[in-house]
Structure formats: structure tokens, C-alpha cells
Amino acid sequence: MSTTGGPPRAEAGPGLEGPGGAGGPGRAGGAGGPGGAPLAWLVTGDDPSLVAEAVAKLAVELVGDAERSLVLEDFSGEALELGAVAEACRTPPFLADRRVVLVRDAGRFTADQLQPLVDYLEGPMPTTRLVVAAGGGQLPPKFVSAFRQAPEATVVPTDVSGREVHSWVAERLANAPVRLVPAAAAVVEAHLGEDLNRLSSLLAVLETAYGPGARLDVADLAPYLGQPGAVPPWDLTDAIDRGDPDQALQLLHRLTDAGGRHPLVVLAILQRHFGNILRVQSPSMTSEAQAAEALGIAKGRSTFPAKKALDAARRLGPAGAGDAIIALAEAELALKGKLEWEPVLVLEVLVARLCRLARTARPTSGSRGTGAAAPAGGRRPRAGAGGTAARGV
Numbered sequence: 001m002s003t004t005g006g007p008p009r010a011e012a013g014p015g016l017e018g019p020g021g022a023g024g025p026g027r028a029g030g031a032g033g034p035g036g037a038p039l040a041w042l043v044t045g046d047d048p049s050l051v052a053e054a055v056a057k058l059a060v061e062l063v064g065d066a067e068r069s070l071v072l073e074d075f076s077g078e079a080l081e082l083g084a085v086a087e088a089c090r091t092p093p094f095l096a097d098r099r100v101v102l103v104r105d106a107g108r109f110t111a112d113q114l115q116p117l118v119d120y121l122e123g124p125m126p127t128t129r130l131v132v133a134a135g136g137g138q139l140p141p142k143f144v145s146a147f148r149q150a151p152e153a154t155v156v157p158t159d160v161s162g163r164e165v166h167s168w169v170a171e172r173l174a175n176a177p178v179r180l181v182p183a184a185a186a187v188v189e190a191h192l193g194e195d196l197n198r199l200s201s202l203l204a205v206l207e208t209a210y211g212p213g214a215r216l217d218v219a220d221l222a223p224y225l226g227q228p229g230a231v232p233p234w235d236l237t238d239a240i241d242r243g244d245p246d247q248a249l250q251l252l253h254r255l256t257d258a259g260g261r262h263p264l265v266v267l268a269i270l271q272r273h274f275g276n277i278l279r280v281q282s283p284s285m286t287s288e289a290q291a292a293e294a295l296g297i298a299k300g301r302s303t304f305p306a307k308k309a310l311d312a313a314r315r316l317g318p319a320g321a322g323d324a325i326i327a328l329a330e331a332e333l334a335l336k337g338k339l340e341w342e343p344v345l346v347l348e349v350l351v352a353r354l355c356r357l358a359r360t361a362r363p364t365s366g367s368r369g370t371g372a373a374a375p376a377g378g379r380r381p382r383a384g385a386g387g388t389a390a391r392g393v
Contacts, residue, residue: 038153039128040129040150040152041131041132041155041156042106042134042144042147042155043055043058043158044134044155045157046134047158051133051158052133053200059100066096066097067096070094070095071096072102075101085116085117086120088101089124089125090120097127098128098129100131101130101131104133105133105134105136105137106136107137107138108135108136108137110140111143117130121150121152124152132147162232162234165196166189169185169199172200172203173203178207178216179215180221183217183218184217184220187221191225193229193230193258194230198226202225202226205224206220206224209224228254230255231254231255235251236251236252236269236270240355240358241315243357243358243359245351245355245356256344256347264335267328267332267335267350270354271328275325276295277309277324278313278321278325279294285310288307288310289303289306291307291309295309316357316361320357323357324357327353327354331346331350334346
């Protein structure tokens with residue numbers, strides 16, 4: 001089984017360094033416990049596909065070379081009784097040296113209903129490997145905490161944050177059945193966006209089309225990429241801050257189409273972004289720490305959002321920030337019925353206006369940004385002057 005579709009960060013997490021690795025599940029069914037391999041795993045995450053991939057990989061590693069039908073007990077379905085699961089965990093294996101007990105969609109249970117599994121973790125069987133998978137709802141925090149605290153259990157997260165996407169994709173491409181040149185790898189990463197669960201199927205299709213070990217360029221990918229995936233909201237706001245309307249409009253459609261975000265949700269994202277810029281738009285705001293305090297960022301948390309807001313405020317200037325807030329207010333009225341326009345058209349015009357503001361803004365003195373100065377004569381053009389970005393939207 002290819003490691004390409006394995007769980008995000010699994011290799012870095014405790015208990016999944018791979019078969020036979022330190023702390024990994026291993027192929028042997030001998031006793032685990034203190035100082036050895038974990039005896040229980042909780043696979044967490046919001047993406048069902050990534051959770052399923054992680055569980056499948058873990059099950060293969062835990063079953064190893066044993067007969068799957070003798071070793072693996074897969075519990076799922078509406079009639080699932082967690083008391084019966086705990087009893088199965090306590091039952092010695094039959095005609096095998098281990099028992100692998102898998103519980104799916106644990107998120108549909110309450111903390112009280114999951115208590116039999118918590119009780120089991122207090123004295124797990126050395127010949128049993130318990131795997132509990134997220135799904136069906138939000139896992140109770142109390143249950144997750146119990147797994148984290150149990151000395152013979154480990155939590156395997158499958159969610160991938162924005163900063164981890166590049167390394168996550170790179171790792172899986174490095175172990176893929178086909179080889180992508182750097183430009184092709186960059187295209188795949190940009191095209192998938194947040195839809196990382198599509199990577200495994202894409203690689204499987206490429207392997208079928210070109211054969212194992214094939215070296216692929218950008219042109220080889222085109223017939224198989226499909227629709228662009230969703231993107232994180234900050235990609236859109238970054239493009240707007242750069243004053244790049246072509247890129248911003250593409251990202252807007254990826255948010256509303258692949259991302260499935262309602263127009264009012266997109267508007268709220270933009271309102272929050274420019275609201276933060278307005279809050280740090282002051283001559284007295286000179287440091288990242290001051291900006292973080294103004295934005296209410298708790299001590300100990302990353303102040304990077306404050307730095308971005310402060311840099312954007314310096315590039316945009318007070319007048320530009322004010323015009324952006326007016327444009328956002330007019331777009332909100334339009335979305336709520338003032339104009340009989342399609343919601344996506346309202347957002348397109350809004351994004352075009354905001355990009356124009358970023359391009360024509362007069363930075364405040366001491367700006368570290370690269371915004372363009374106002375035209376000769378002093379006044380910047382109003383946001384609604386000319387083009388489709390007319391006042392009233």
C-alpha cells in the first residue's frame with residue numbers, strides 16, 4: 001500500500017512512525033504498553049476522507065501479515081454498542097496473536113456513551129490494538145482529553161493547517177507512484193487548495209494513465225486535474241492587498257464554488273479583514289505588539305495577523321481604509337436586496353473595487369508597503385470612478 005495517501009502528520013505523531021519504528025504499531029502482535037508501542041489510537045479530523053485514509057493505513061499496519069478476518073473487528077452502524085466494543089477489547093485473540101478493534105464514527109456518541117472505552121484505557125489488553133475514528137459529529141473534548149492522558153494511547157490528527165499544506169503535499173508526492181517535476185508539483189498544490197483529500201485519487205489516476213514511475217510535467221496533468229479546489233480565505237485577502245484583481249477574482253470563485261461559501265460569509269471575511277486594518281490605522285500604532293493588542297490577540301498567540309493588518313494599513317492609508325469600509329457597507333446593502341443583482345456579481349464588483357483601492361492608495365508615512373502613490377495633483381481617484389466598480393455597490 002502506497003504511503004502517498006497516508007494520514008497527514010501521521011509519521012510525526014506518536015505511534016505512527018511506521019511498521020517496526022519506535023512507537024509505531026509494528027507488525028508483531030506482542031505485548032505493548034509502557035515503554036513499547038501504543039495500544040490505542042484516536043484518529044481525529046474534520047475531513048472524512050483524510051480520517052478514512054489514516055484509519056485504513058493504520059489498520060493495514062496493525063494487522064500486518066496476519067489473516068485479516070481473524071484479527072480485525074470493525075464496529076460501525078447505528079446499532080453499535082460501545083459496551084460490546086469494550087468487551088471485545090478485553091477478549092484474548094483466537095487463532096491469532098493479536099486482536100485489532102476498530103470503532104468508526106465515534107463523534108456521534110456523547111462523552112457518557114464513550115465512557116466504556118475510557119474505562120478500558122485504564123487497563124488495556126496487551127494483545128489488543130484499539131483504533132477509534134472520528135466522524136458522525138464532533139468528538140467530545142472530554143473523550144479526546146482522556147485519550148491524550150492515557151499512557152498507552154495516542155491521538156493521530158489528520159487536519160492540515162495552512163502552514164503545513166506545502167510540506168504535507170511534498171511528502172506525499174515524494175512517495176507517490178509517479179514522479180512530478182517541480183513545476184507540476186506546484187500546479188497540483190495550487191489546484192487542490194484545501195481539498196487535500198483529492199490528492200490520493202489524483203495520484204492513483206495518474207499512475208493508471210501513465211504507469212508506475214512515470215515522470216510527469218505540467219502538460220501531463222491537465223486532463224486529470226478536474227475543478228480547482230477550495231482555498232483558505234487569506235489567499236483572497238492577500239490577493240486584494242496586492243491589488244491583483246485577476247488572481248483575487250479567481251480565488252473569489254474558488255471560495256464560493258469549490259469552497260461552498262455563501263456570499264454573505266465571504267462578505268463577512270472581507271469585513272473582518274478590513275475591520276482589522278481600520279483598527280490599527282493610527283499614526284500612534286507603530287509596532288506589531290501594539291497592533292496585536294488592538295486586535296485583541298491573546299498573549300502567547302501568534303502576532304502574525306497583527307503584522308499583516310499593520311502592513312496593509314500602512315499601504316492603504318486612512319482614506320483608502322475608509323473607502324474600503326464604505327465599499328463593504330454598500331455591498332452588504334446590495335446583497336440584502338438594495339440592488340437586483342446576482343450575489344456573485346456584487347462580490348465581483350466589490351473585490352474589483354477593493355483591488356483598485358490597494359493599487360491606487362497613498363501609503364502613510366513610514367510605510368513598509370509598496371502601494372502606489374497618488375497621482376500628481378494630490379487626490380486619489382474615488383473607488384467608484386469608472387469601470388464596473390461603480391458607486392452604489
